[in-house]
Amino acid sequence: MYNTTYRRASSIDEAVKLLSDAEDGKFVAGGQTLIPTMKARLAAPSDLIDLRHIADLKGVTVAGDRVKIGAGTTHAEVASNAALAKACPALCHMASHIGDPHVRHMGTLGGSVANNDPAADYPAALLALSATVHTSKREIPADDFFTGLFETALAEDEIVTAVSFSLPEKAGYAKFPNPASRYALTGVFVAKRPDSVRVAVTGAGEEGVFRAGELETALASSFDAAALDGAKVSADKLMSDIHASAEYRANLVVVMAKRAVQAALA
Amino acid sequence: MADVTMTVNGRKISGTVEDRTLLVHFLRENEGLTGTHVGCDTSQCGACVVHVDGMAVKSCTMLAAQASGSEVLTIEGLADGAELHPVQAAFKEHHGLQCGFCTPGMIMAAADMIRRHPEGLDEKTVRAELEGNICRCTGYHNIVKAILAASEAMGGKAKAA
Numbered sequence: 001m002y003n004t005t006y007r008r009a010s011s012i013d014e015a016v017k018l019l020s021d022a023e024d025g026k027f028v029a030g031g032q033t034l035i036p037t038m039k040a041r042l043a044a045p046s047d048l049i050d051l052r053h054i055a056d057l058k059g060v061t062v063a064g065d066r067v068k069i070g071a072g073t074t075h076a077e078v079a080s081n082a083a084l085a086k087a088c089p090a091l092c093h094m095a096s097h098i099g100d101p102h103v104r105h106m107g108t109l110g111g112s113v114a115n116n117d118p119a120a121d122y123p124a125a126l127l128a129l130s131a132t133v134h135t136s137k138r139e140i141p142a143d144d145f146f147t148g149l150f151e152t153a154l155a156e157d158e159i160v161t162a163v164s165f166s167l168p169e170k171a172g173y174a175k176f177p178n179p180a181s182r183y184a185l186t187g188v189f190v191a192k193r194p195d196s197v198r199v200a201v202t203g204a205g206e207e208g209v210f211r212a213g214e215l216e217t218a219l220a221s222s223f224d225a226a227a228l229d230g231a232k233v234s235a236d237k238l239m240s241d242i243h244a245s246a247e248y249r250a251n252l253v254v255v256m257a258k259r260a261v262q263a264a265l266a
Numbered sequence: 267m268a269d270v271t272m273t274v275n276g277r278k279i280s281g282t283v284e285d286r287t288l289l290v291h292f293l294r295e296n297e298g299l300t301g302t303h304v305g306c307d308t309s310q311c312g313a314c315v316v317h318v319d320g321m322a323v324k325s326c327t328m329l330a331a332q333a334s335g336s337e338v339l340t341i342e343g344l345a346d347g348a349e350l351h352p353v354q355a356a357f358k359e360h361h362g363l364q365c366g367f368c369t370p371g372m373i374m375a376a377a378d379m380i381r382r383h384p385e386g387l388d389e390k391t392v393r394a395e396l397e398g399n400i401c402r403c404t405g406y407h408n409i410v411k412a413i414l415a416a417s418e419a420m421g422g423k424a425k426a427a
Contacts, residue, residue: 001286001288002286003284003285003286004285004286005285006268006285006329006331006332008331008334028332031327031328031329031332032309032327035288035309035327035328035329036308036309036327038286039288039307039308039326040308048285048329050331050332052332076321099397099398100312100397100398100399101322101375101378101379101382101395101397101398102312102315102322102323102324102375102398103309103324103327103398105321105322105323106323106324106327106328180310181310182397
């Protein structure tokens with residue numbers, strides 16, 4: 001790792017200030033992606049602004065049909081939150097399958113969302129749930145937030161503070177994990193509301209998370225795994241790598257979508 | 267340079283290290299606590315697992331500066347004096363190790379796992395929970411046996427590790 005200067009922020013304002021004072025600073029939350037990236041010398045920020053001790057970024061609130069999760073909430077905390085387990089168990093299930101137990105103790109919702117790894121789990125959940133990303137500057141709908149591979153609508157000095165969404169009628173997540181990294185080789189989050197179904201896919205798209213419109217249409221008329229029998233997703237714009245071809249991933253999208261629907265109905 | 271203060275195995279320590287110093291290097295090189303191992307150095311193998319504020323984390327994926335102000339427990343602090351911790355005793359009894367390199371991380375992960383599952387553990391859960399710990403010798407079989415036995419020996423109840 002190249003040298004860096006560690007700074008710990010105790011408030012959002014302080015973090016923004018520390019970043020603006022830095023030559024080429026970066027925010028770090030749990031650091032489960034950034035620290036390994038720095039160790040591999042693929043990132044070399046002059047300053048690391050630690051957000052992990054900012055109290056305003058923590059906590060889960062379920063009030064009526066609204067859920068708000070602070071960006072500093074770890075995957076382990078989301079996975080084991082009792083109120084969330086009642087309100088939206090699919091999200092707890094998803095969080096409980098990120099990385100491994102040690103990673104989940106450090107990694108945060110905000111870090112995952114801001115990094116927008118094309119194989120991360122949270123982007124699929126946020127897109128399917130029509131979530132709102134709250135930042136230090138504004139509120140951004142998930143539809144506009146994830147803009148490409150590791151790209152988001154965030155400005156350099158903008159911090160994700162929370163994520164909120166209204167509870168769906170039903171939701172489910174299924175992923176085919178890469179057996180080494182546990183990242184999604186393909187992961188599908190489905191969310192059903194009275195007037196619509198949203199299906200978001202991670203791990204498969206060349207440009208990151210995306211919605212599978214053809215599957216949404218099929219599920220809107222009948223929210224049942226059988227509605228996806230014979231469904232096809234185009235392999236255009238899907239990733240091909242040593243783990244799986246685009247065609248294989250296209251098939252996985254349908255299989256995972258079926259499993260996610262089954263989980264939602266279970 | 268970063269001034270770092272933390273409680274390690276019940277002992278308050280402080281040091282001045284480069285900001286980029288990883289927690290695992292701080293523990294091994296500054297504190298001489300070489301029980302915590304560096305296996306892969308890529309955040310995958312779990313040989314470096316320690317508890318920070320009561321939770322298992324990979325000490326190769328955290329800066330010492332990030333851990334400043336925390337309580338850290340390493341494999342050296344697990345046993346109560348000369349008496350092995352139940353997880354250590356179970357690894358010995360069930361031959362849950364061969365070369366021993368992954369063992370400190372395995373044991374710290376196991377103690378954390380047992381804490382989080384006061385209702386007890388089954389084989390499937392143990393195997394899933396071991397996703398962050400790699401062993402190149404044992405095929406995991408005796409490790410799983412040892413963790414199940416330790417969980418039972420600890421009454422399936424949470425016990426501060």
